[in-house]
Amino acid sequence: MSETELLIARKVATEPAQLMPVLRRLQQRICLDPYTTRQRLLGRGWALLAKGQAAQLETLAGALTPLGLQLVRLNPTPPRFAPQRLTALRQSADAIHFVLGDKELSLQRGEAVAGVLAELSGALLDKSLKQLMVQNAYRGADAVEPISDEEVYRTILRAQPVLDLYLLGEQGQPRGAVRVFPGRYDPKGLGERMSYSGAGNLEALLALLRDLAGSFTLYTRFGLDLLPGCKLKTGAKELPFSQDNLASLTRYGWLMLDLAAATSKPDQSPSGAGLLVASAAAELADLAKELNPSQPPPTPPPKKPDLPPPPELREDSPGALRRLLSFGSAAFGGIIYLALQGPGLLYGFFKYGFNSGALPALAAALCGWGGFHFLRLKRQMENTPTSRARSVAMGMVEIQGRAIRRYALVSPMTHLACVYWRLEKFRRDQNEQWKSVGVSSSGPVPFELEDATGRITIDPRGASIRPRQRQEGFPGQMSMLFAGVGSSDQQEKWIEEILGEGASLYVLGFASAPRQQRLSLRERTIERLRQLKSDPQALHRYDSDGDGRISESEWEAARLAEEKLALHDSLRQTEISGQGSLRPQIGRPPQRGLPFLIAESASEAHLTRNYAWYCGPLLLAALGFAAWALVIWAGVLFPA
Amino acid sequence: MNGWIVLGVLLLVLCGLVAYVILIYNGLVQLRNDIDKAWSNIDVLLKQRFDELPKLIKVCEGYMQHERKTLEAVIQARSQVTSARGDQEKLQAQNALTETLRSLFMVVERYPELKADAVFRSLGSRISELEDQIADRREFFNDTVNGYNIRIAQFPDLLVANLFRFITRPLWQIDPAHRQDVKVVFEQV
Numbered sequence: 001m002s003e004t005e006l007l008i009a010r011k012v013a014t015e016p017a018q019l020m021p022v023l024r025r026l027q028q029r030i031c032l033d034p035y036t037t038r039q040r041l042l043g044r045g046w047a048l049l050a051k052g053q054a055a056q057l058e059t060l061a062g063a064l065t066p067l068g069l070q071l072v073r074l075n076p077t078p079p080r081f082a083p084q085r086l087t088a089l090r091q092s093a094d095a096i097h098f099v100l101g102d103k104e105l106s107l108q109r110g111e112a113v114a115g116v117l118a119e120l121s122g123a124l125l126d127k128s129l130k131q132l133m134v135q136n137a138y139r140g141a142d143a144v145e146p147i148s149d150e151e152v153y154r155t156i157l158r159a160q161p162v163l164d165l166y167l168l169g170e171q172g173q174p175r176g177a178v179r180v181f182p183g184r185y186d187p188k189g190l191g192e193r194m195s196y197s198g199a200g201n202l203e204a205l206l207a208l209l210r211d212l213a214g215s216f217t218l219y220t221r222f223g224l225d226l227l228p229g230c231k232l233k234t235g236a237k238e239l240p241f242s243q244d245n246l247a248s249l250t251r252y253g254w255l256m257l258d259l260a261a262a263t264s265k266p267d268q269s270p271s272g273a274g275l276l277v278a279s280a281a282a283e284l285a286d287l288a289k290e291l292n293p294s295q296p297p298p299t300p301p302p303k304k305p306d307l308p309p310p311p312e313l314r315e316d317s318p319g320a321l322r323r324l325l326s327f328g329s330a331a332f333g334g335i336i337y338l339a340l341q342g343p344g345l346l347y348g349f350f351k352y353g354f355n356s357g358a359l360p361a362l363a364a365a366l367c368g369w370g371g372f373h374f375l376r377l378k379r380q381m382e383n384t385p386t387s388r389a390r391s392v393a394m395g396m397v398e399i400q401g402r403a404i405r406r407y408a409l410v411s412p413m414t415h416l417a418c419v420y421w422r423l424e425k426f427r428r429d430q431n432e433q434w435k436s437v438g439v440s441s442s443g444p445v446p447f448e449l450e451d452a453t454g455r456i457t458i459d460p461r462g463a464s465i466r467p468r469q470r471q472e473g474f475p476g477q478m479s480m481l482f483a484g485v486g487s488s489d490q491q492e493k494w495i496e497e498i499l500g501e502g503a504s505l506y507v508l509g510f511a512s513a514p515r516q517q518r519l520s521l522r523e524r525t526i527e528r529l530r531q532l533k534s535d536p537q538a539l540h541r542y543d544s545d546g547d548g549r550i551s552e553s554e555w556e557a558a559r560l561a562e563e564k565l566a567l568h569d570s571l572r573q574t575e576i577s578g579q580g581s582l583r584p585q586i587g588r589p590p591q592r593g594l595p596f597l598i599a600e601s602a603s604e605a606h607l608t609r610n611y612a613w614y615c616g617p618l619l620l621a622a623l624g625f626a627a628w629a630l631v632i633w634a635g636v637l638f639p640a
Numbered sequence: 641m642n643g644w645i646v647l648g649v650l651l652l653v654l655c656g657l658v659a660y661v662i663l664i665y666n667g668l669v670q671l672r673n674d675i676d677k678a679w680s681n682i683d684v685l686l687k688q689r690f691d692e693l694p695k696l697i698k699v700c701e702g703y704m705q706h707e708r709k710t711l712e713a714v715i716q717a718r719s720q721v722t723s724a725r726g727d728q729e730k731l732q733a734q735n736a737l738t739e740t741l742r743s744l745f746m747v748v749e750r751y752p753e754l755k756a757d758a759v760f761r762s763l764g765s766r767i768s769e770l771e772d773q774i775a776d777r778r779e780f781f782n783d784t785v786n787g788y789n790i791r792i793a794q795f796p797d798l799l800v801a802n803l804f805r806f807i808t809r810p811l812w813q814i815d816p817a818h819r820q821d822v823k824v825v826f827e828q829v
Contacts, residue, residue: 372659379667383674383791385783390769391776393681453776568759623652630648637644 006228007050007057008072008259009064011043013145016067026063030056040226041069044146046259047226072262076228079254082247083164083177089189089205096189096212098165098178105167105176110214112168114260115206116253118222120245122234123159124152125223137417138307138408152220157199162241164253165209172261177253180205181241219256222248227255307408310445357632364625371618377595378611381508381604390453392584396594397511399586400604401451403503409445413473413494417501419447420465420598424495434493449507449586457514458507458598459587466599467497499600506604508597510589524566525559532562664800671788675809678781685777686734689770693718693741696763700744703754710747713740741767782811 019041023034032050040047049071050060061071088099094109107113128147135144147155163180182198193204209216223232230252233244353359384398392399403419411421422441426434444461472495499505532538542558543550550558588596601607697711704711717737724733745764754760789808792801800806 372663376663379663383667383671383787385780385787387780388776391685391773391780393678393684393777393780395677453772619656623656626652627649630652631645634645634648 004051005054005057005073005075006048007052007061008046008074008227009041009049010070010072011041011045011047012069013042013044015042016069018067022063022067026060030059032060045221045225048228051228070263072259074258074262076255077258079250080174081177082250083166083179083253086178086180086185088186091189091191091208094212096208100178105178107167107209107212109212112172112215113209113213114166114168114174114253114257115209115216115218116164116166116222116249116256117153117156117161117202117206117218117220118164118249118252119156119159119161120223120232120241120249121160122223122232124155125232125234127151127155128224133415137410137415147224149220152224156220157202160241161199161202162246162249163202163205164249166253166257168257172257172264174254174257179246217260219253222252225252227252230255307405310407310409310442355632357629357636360625360629360632364622364629367618367625368622371615371622374611374615374618377597378608378615380595381597381608381611384508386604387511388453389449389451389456392456392511392586394511394513394584396509396589397586398506398508398604399449399451399456400504400506401449403499403501403505404448404450404455405501406447406457407445409442409447411496411498413496414471414498416498418442418498419445419501419503420460420467420499422465422467422497426493426495428491446585449505456511456583457585458509459585460598462588463509463596463598465499466597466601467499468600469498469500469503471496471498499598503600504602506597506599506601506607507586508595509586510594510596511584511586514583514585521563521566521570524570525563528562528566529559532558661800664797665804668788668791668797668801668804668806671784671791672806672809675781675784675788678777678784682774682777682781685770685774689767689774690718690721690737692763692767692770695759696744696767699757699760699763700748700754703751703757704747707747710740710744714744716740738771778812785809785811 015038019038020034023032023037026032026037027034037049040049049064050057054073057073061073065071084100084103084105086098087101090097090099096107098105098107131147132144161182163182165178165180166174167176167178169175180202182202187194187201187204190201190204190208193201193208195201195204206218222230230248232248233242350359381398384396387393387397387399389399389401405417405419409418409421410416411418412423420442422439424436425438427437429435444459444463446457446459448455449458472493474490475492475494539550539558542554542561544554544557545551599607693714697714700707700711714737717733717740721730721733721737724730748754748760748764791797792806792808
């Protein structure tokens with residue numbers, strides 16, 4: 001028997017509290033990668049944790065078992081035989097007879113059987129990965145749930161399923177195995193349960209086994225469990241029922257039987273298969289003392305509600321830079337129009353412009369305006385100290401932090417959680433050059449910015465947004481993980497820019513109180529009194545003399561009581577939300593000349609450095625163009 | 641003609657310089673006003689804290705009949721803030737109020753029923769939040785003053801600052817008494 005053993009863990013839904021500290025200590029002692037190990041322990045099903053000598057595995061298992069993890073150390077049984085293909089079956093009163101070519105295998109009533117229902121096309125694996133990605137995008141990484149057993153079962157039946165059945169003997173060891181390919185055997189033996197679909201017949205067979213067998217265990221996680229020698233090969237060039245995949249399936253079946261045998265034993269033995277208890281080794285004494293062996297099972301965290309879908313919001317009128325770009329595009333369009341009228345007109349236009357000095361003067365004015373714009377912005381950013389989220393004052397503020405989503409916004413190309421995306425589509429023209437055909441964006445969807453002191457809402461309406469994350473892809477490319485899967489139309493490409501969730505942002509904007517929080521105590525009291533008037537039963541409470549009418553003094557008492565309740569509600573809401581009564585949000589300044597900037601930047605210095613690079617050349621260019629215009633005007637005014 | 645060109649270029653450069661000086665001057669004026677605004681924003685929070693105190697005292701009175709001295713100290717500190725005149729006096733009165741509130745919250749620890757009271761909890765967390773925000777805004781005030789002082793000391797802003805007589809502003813300073821070590825005495829039970 002080989003000395004190398006496997007340590008296999010049953011994954012858990014929630015992370016044990018002490019897991020990472022224990023893994024980090026194990027990293028120092030036995031060079032274990034804590035993050036890979038953690039990933040293997042979370043989720044559903046089984047996963048190989050380590051492979052090695054018994055003593056090493058005992059160290060690892062001894063440290064992890066007190067955390068409530070189920071671990072199995074075993075020397076896997078090599079498959080003694082592979083399942084044989086079913087060609088037909090017969091039923092009798094107390095048995096099923098499987099016809100395997102020229103042989104026959106029988107299952108008597110009350111006997112044990114184990115089955116592995118698998119699909120070999122990769123559809124289950126794809127579905128599982130997509131579900132994880134979508135949940136990560138819409139709920140966050142902490143609230144991801146693996147695909148349920150019911151969903152797994154349904155997905156397998158809809159794809160290309162195969163069923164392996166292991167008929168177990170007295171000791172729980174397999175005495176024979178059958179491989180059922182739906183549609184490739186004669187189903188008449190199912191009798192009344194027979195249907196016209198392969199999947200239907202498969203379900204009928206499973207129901208028959210459940211009725212007849214004394215014990216029937218069905219394993220459905222082939223391809224999802226991370227076990228050695230049990231990998232499913234997928235891809236365009238790989239056939240689902242290839243020899244490799246069928247061999248992997250056979251190994252998986254035998255490994256499941258070993259695990260079942262190991263986990264059914266109530267006691268453990270020092271050698272061979274079995275569950276392990278905390279080792280009494282001296283090197284583990286300090287770990288064992290720090291960990292509470294009787295740790296209660298971790299309570300699952302409360303399920304976080306899904307983020308709401310992003311609201312339908314319209315972009316407001318464009319800012320100054322966009323207006324300038326629109327003007328520039330219109331001017332460019334005018335030049336193109338002139339060019340199309342014939343070379344003579346365009347040439348004449350430019351000649352007159354340069355000879356008169358008008359075009360250089362215009363260029364000087366534009367460059368000068370641009371240079372001073374960036375210089376003013378740079379100085380404004382440097383002059384504004386950074387505020388903290390919990391103590392932002394009304395007015396122009398600068399704040400830095402991480403972006404947090406308020407709505408379930410996901411980028412269209414890369415399917416990443418984000419607070420803003422912008423997608424530009426390009427198509428090849430006749431000259432094989434990429435030409436922009438459309439730009440779309442997520443619009444002004446509000447999000448939150450979090451720093452060390454708290455969170456604040458950002459309303460990006462009218463902001464100049466500078467993302468750094470940029471991806472290029474093709475339509476049909478579902479996400480970066482599935483790059484290469486699906487058709488790629490090389491005639492069209494997309495460029496996507498996003499502000500991802502968790503990105504480090506710099507925001508320069510105007511802090512003001514959001515409208516819904518501007519209700520004063522008087523307004524809230526009026527609202528409560530309005531509701532009181534429409535509720536006769538509630539109003540009756542204040543009828544102290546019982547005459548059926550509310551007198552002036554009774555109404556005054558009601559007003560005072562409702563005011564007190566409104567104040568109490570406000571205080572209670574403050575306690576629940578943990579926020580002040582007026583929490584400002586950052587948005588566009590009311591004055592047009594003030595900037596509103598949202599940039600993905602490591603620090604303010606990075607941004608201001610970039611602006612210094614813009615304004616220097618622009619101002620020099622303005623000076624140059626102005627000098628040129630001056631020379632032309634001097635020549636005109638004082639001809640030689 | 642060449643002379644006119646040279647003159648024209650010099651005029652251009654001069655216009656550019658004037659525009660730059662205007663930019664610097666406007667920036668310094670904004671910085672100076674931002675300092676006053678930052679100082680006033682601290683006052684906004686101090687006023688909010690001041691307004692919360694009567695409710696707090698009323699809630700505490702119901703539970704802490706034997707702590708008249710502590711409550712009276714808070715009431716007296718609050719009235720001193722009202723009567724203070726001048727920036728220095730107001731600053732001293734606010735610091736004294738902070739001290740009495742600190743003492744009050746320490747004494748509250750002996751009254752678990754008061755601590756469990758819902759109104760006290762919400763008022764206490766509100767005042768605690770205000771104290772954090774006041775500390776943040778004091779730091780913000782110092783950042784603003786520091787930025788202004790650096791600006792008027794650096795070239796070329798230094799030239800404009802000297803020309804238009806921009807002077808340095810002092811940072812917010814704590815009471816020297818608060819720099820001393822706190823002596824902790826444990827009562828023998």
